[in-house]
Amino acid sequence: MTMTKWWIEGGIFVTMTPQEPVVKGHLVVENDRIVYIGAEHPGKLAEGASRISGSGLVFMPGLINTHGHAAMSLLRGYADDMVLQDWLQTKIWPMEGNFTDQDVYWGSALSALEMLKSGTTAFVDMYDHMNEVAKVVEQSGMRAVLTRGVIGLCPEDVQRAKLEEAVRFVQEWNGKADGRIMTMMSPHAPYTCPPAYIEQIVQAAHDLDVPLHTHMSETAAEVEQNVRDYGSRPVEHLDKLGLFSRPSLVAHAVHLNDDEIALLAERGVAVSHNAASNLKLASGIARVPELLKAGVTVSLGTDGAASNNNLDIFDEIRLAALIHKGVTGDPTAVPALEALRLGTVYGARAIWQQDQIGMLQVGMKADMIALDLDQPQFYPRTDIVSHLVYAASGRDVRHVWVNGVQVLKDRKAVLLDEEKIMAEAQRCYERLTNKV
Template sequence: MTRKWLIKDGTFAVLHQEQTVIRGYMLIEGDRITYIGQERPEGVEGAETFDGKGLLFLPGLINTHGHAAMSLLRGYGDDMVLQEWLQQKMWPMEAKFTGEDVRWGTALSVIEMLKSGTTTFLDMYDHMDQVASVVEQSGIRAVLTRGVIGLCPPEEQQRKLDEAVLFARNWHGKANGRITTMMSPHAPYTCPPDYIEKIVQAAHDLDLPLHTHMSETLAEVEQNVRDYGVRPAQHLLNLGLFSRPSLLAHAVHLTDEEIAMLAEHRVAVSHNPGSNLKLASGVARVPELLRAGVTVSLGTDGAASNNNLDMFEEIRLAALIHKGVTGDPTAIPAAEALRMGTEYGAKSLFLDETGVLAAGMKADFIALNLKQAHFLPKTDYISHAVYSAAGQDVEHVWVDGKQVVKSRECLTLDEEKILFEAQRAFEGLLAR
C-alpha cells in the first residue's frame, strides 16, 4: 500500500512569483507530493502526520556539476596556479584512483551532500559503476556520466567510449528511476573533434543528453581559437553537440554572440561560482545569461577546488558576487538564486519531476531548522535561506518520498565507516 503522510504547520518555499512561501500543509503519497496549500486537504483522516512547526521546507537542492570522488583530495593542494595544481597534485593522484577509491570518495561526498540538503547531483567521473552503486544505496537522486578524455590512441578512445555507452545503457532509469545518465566528452581541449562527434552520435543513438566542460579559463578559449579558428561554443555547435539537449559546466568566458547562441540552442549552463573563484578562473556572465533566457543552474565542482559541497554556499555566492562585480544590487535576487539551485537545476539535468515543491512532483525536499538566531526575525524566509543559511541548518531530507536524513543523521549510509574508509583510501593513495 502506498504510504500517505501529511506535513502540517510547515512553511513551504513554493517560489511562485506572487507568493514565495506558503504556510500550511503538504501531502505526500508514495514518492510524490500530491497536495500543497494553506488549507488542510480533504480525505486525509487516516494519514500519518508530521509536525512541520519551526521548519522551512525547500525543494531539495540540485548540484549540476561535480566529481564526487575528488573529495578524497580535499585540501591536498590549494592556492596554487591551475596548471601546477593539476599537474603536480591532482592528476598524479587521480591516476592512482581505483574503483575502491572512487567508492569511498563518492560515499564521503554523498554523505556531505545529503546532510547539507542536496537531493540530486550530477557526477562526471570514472569507475562509474561504483558511483552508481553508492547512489543506489544512499537514496539520493543522480545524473551520472562517464567523462571521457580523448588525448590517447584511437583504441583507448574507443574503449572509453564503449565503457561510457555501456554504463549509460546499464544504469539509465535504475534505482526506481533515481539514476539517469548522460554522455560526456570531458572538454573541447581534451577531446579531438572527431572524438566529440562520435560521442555526440552515441548520445543520439542512446537518446541521452550531453554534458561537457566549456570555457572555464581564458587560456582554453585562446587555445581553441588557435587550434580550430573559432571559440569553444561555435566549435561545439559545428561538431553537433548542441543538436542534443546539452549542459555546459563553467562557461565563464563568453562573448555576447556565444550567449545568444546558447539561448538559441537551449543549451543549459552549470555555474560553479566557488570553484571559479578559488581557481581564479573569473566570474561568469550570469546576469546576461539569465536575461538572454539561458537556463543557469549551480554546481560545486569537485571538493578539491571548492572545498565543500554545500549548495547553500553556491546559491549565496551566485546571489552576492554578481551584485558586487556588476555594481547592481538587484542582480540575481534571492528567489532567483534559490531557483538556480533547485528548479533551474532540474531543468539543466533534463529532469521534469523534481526541483519544485508542487503537487505532482517527486517528493524531493528538505527541512531547515528555523529556531536559530540567524533566521530571525520572521521577515523573508527566502532571503534567510539564501543569505543566512548553511548546509548545517538542514534538519531532515527526503528523496523520492523516503526520509534519508533525520535530525542531521544519515539514515541510509554508515557515516562512521565511510569517514574511516575515506581517510584510509587517501592514505593508501599517498603511500602508493
Template sequence: MTRLLIKQGTFVTIDEQFSVFQGWLAVENGQIAAMGEGEVPQRESESATEILDGSGLLFMPGLINTHGHAAMSLLRGMADDLVLQDWLQNHMWPTEAKFTGDDVYWGSALAAVEMIKSGTTTFVDMYDHMQRVAEVTETSGLRASLTRGVIGLCPEDVQKAKLEDAIRFAREWHGQANGRINVMISPHAPYTCPPDYILKFVEAAHELDLPMHTHMSETLAEVEQNVRDYGCRPVEHLDRLGMFSRPTLVAHAVHLNDEEIALLAERKVAVSHNPISNLKLASGVARVPDLLKAGVTVSLGTDGAASNNNLDLFQEMTTAALLHKGVSGDPTVVPAVEALRMATLYGARSLGLEGAVGQLKVGLKADIIAVNIAQAHFVPRTDYVSHLVYSGRGSDVVHVWVDGKQLLRDRQLTTLDEEKIMAEAELCYRRLRA
C-alpha cells in the same frame, strides 16, 4: 500504504511567481499528493499513516547540484591555491590515475553523506569507475545524472575503450534505481578531446537519445588554445561538432562573448555556474546576469570538493547572489529569489527534470528538505527567501526525502553509515598519498 502528512510547517514552493505559506503537505507513493494553506483538512488527517509536526521548520524542494566529481572528495585540501592547469596536470590527474573502483566508491559515498546533510537531493557526477558511483547513488537513495567523463589525450585504442565504457555504462544504468539514475554522455572538454573524438560522443548521444555534458570555457587560456588549435572559440567549436544538437549542459562557461551567449540561448544550452570553484582557481567570473537576461538556463554546481572545498549548495547560492552584485556594481542582479531558483527549478530544467523535481507541487516527486528556522539567523521572520540565500547554510537542514523516502531524520542519515564512510575515505586517501 504509507501516507506522510506534514502539518503546521512553512512551505516555499519555488514556482515562477514564488509562494511562501503556512500550511500542510501530504506525500504518498513517492509523490506530493496534496498540499494547502492553513489547517489540515480532516480527511487528510484521517488518511495519514505518519504525521510530522512542521513547527519551526521550513520545507522546500531539495537542492540540485548540476556539476561535480563526487570521488574528488578524497582530494579535499590536497593541492590548494594553484592555477587550474597546474592544479590539474601536476596534482589532480597524477593522483586520480591511482584511483581504484573502491577509491571512487568511498569518495563518492563521502560526497553523498555531505550532500544529503546539506540538502542536496539530486546531483550531476562526471568521473571514471562510474558503476561504483551508481552503486552509491542506488544505496544512498539520492537522485543523480551520472556520466562517464572521458579525456581523449591518449592513443586511439584507449580512446575507443573509454568511449565503449561510457556507452556501456549508459546502457546499463540509465533509468535504474527506480528511475532515480539518469545518464549523460560526456567528453571531458574541448581542450582534452580532439574534434573527431567529440563527434563520436555526439553520435553516441544521438543513438542512445541522451543529453550531453562537458566542461567549457572555464579559463581564458583554454579559450585562447581553442582559437589557436581550431580557429574558433569553444562555443562555436562545439556547435560545429553538433554537440548542441543534443540537449546539453556545459559547466563553467566563464569566458564568453556576446555572440556566444546569444548562440547558447538559441541552441537552448544550459550552463552550470560554479562560482566558488571558479573563484578559488581564479578562473574568472561568469557573465551570469547576461546569460539569464538572454534566456539561458543557469543552474548551480559545486564542482569537486578538491576545488571548492565543500558541497554545500547553500554556500553556492550565497556566493552566486553576492558575487555578481560586486563585480557589476548593480545590487539588483541575481536577487535572492533567482539564486534560489538556480539551485532548484533551474537545476531541474537543465537536467530535463522540470515537472518532476525542483518545486513543491502536487504530482511532482517528493524530493523535499526541511530547514530549521527556529534559529537566531532566521529571525525576524521578514523574508524567508532572503534568509535562505543570505543567512542559510547546509547545517540548517534537519530532514531530507527523495521519492518520499526519508534519507535524513533529525540530522541522522538513514541509508548510509556515516562513521564507516569517513573512516574508509581516510584510509583511501592515505593509500593514494603513500
C-alpha cells in the same frame, strides 16, 4: 510496494512555484509524489497518513548540484592555492591516476553524505569508475545524473574502449534505482577531446537518446587555445561538432562573449555555474546576469571538492547572489528569489527534470528538505527567501526526503553509515598518499 503516506502538519513551505512562492500550511505525500500542498487542512487526503509536525521548520525543494566529481572529495585540501596547470599536473592527476574502484566508491560516498546533510537531493557526476558512483547513488537514496567523462588524448583504441565503457554505463544504469539514476554522455572538454572523438560521442548520445555534458570555457587560456587549435572559440566549435543538437549542459561557461551567450540561448544549452570553484582556481566570474537575461538556464554546481572545498549548495546560492552584484555594480543583480531558483527550479531544468523536481507542487516528486528555523540568523521573520539565500547554511538542514523516502532524519543519514564512510575515505586517502 505498499503505499506510504505522510502529512506535514503546520509548516512553512517555500514552494518555488511562480503562483505561490511561500505557503503556510500543509503538505501530503503519497508514495513518491506530493498529492497536496495548501494553507487549508488536507481533509480526506490526510486520512491514514503518518503525521510529521512542521513546527520550527521551513520546507523547500531539495537542492540540485549540476556539476561535480564526487570521488574528488578524497583530495579535499590535498593541494590548494596553486596555479591551475601546476595543481592538475603535479598534484591532482598523479593521485587520480591511482584511484581504484574502492577509492571512487568511498570518495563518492563521502560526497553523497556531505551533499545529503547539506540539503542536496540530486547531483550531476562526471567521472571514471562510474559503476561505483551509481552504486553509491542507489544505496544513498539520492537522485543523480551520471556520466562517464572521457578524455580523448590517447590512442584510437583507448579512445574506443573509453567510449564503449561510457555507452555501456548508459545502457546499464539509465533509469535505474526507481528512476533516480539518469545518465548522459560526456566528452570531458574541447581541449581534451579531438573533434572527431567529440563527434563520435555526440553520435552515441543520439543513438542512446541521452543528453550531453561537458566542461566549457572555464579559463581564458582554454578559449585562446581553442582559437589557435581549431580556429574558433569553444561555443562555436562545439556547435559545429553537433554537441548542441541534443539536450546539453555545459559546466563553467566563464569566458563568453555576447554572441556566444545568444547562441547558448538559441540552442537551449543549460549552464552549470560553479562560482566557488571558478574563484578558487582564479578562472574568473561567469556572466550570470547576462546569461539569465538572454534566457539561458543557469544552475549551480560545486565542481569537485578539491577545488571548492565543500559541497554545500547554500554556499553557492549565496555566492551567486553576492558576487554578481559586486562585480557588475548593480545591487539588484541576481536577487534572492532568483538565486534560490538557480539551486532548485533552474537546476531541475538543467537536468531536464523540471516536471518532476525543483518545486513543491502537487504531482511533483517529493524531493524536499527541512531546515531548523529557530536559530538567531533566521530572526526576525522578515523574508524567508532572503534568509534562505543570505543567512542559511547546509548545516541548518534537519530532514531530507528523496522520491518520497526520508534519507536524512534529525541530521543523520538514514541509509548511509556515516562513521564507516568517513573512516574508509580516510583510509583511501592514506593509501593513495603512500603510493604517489
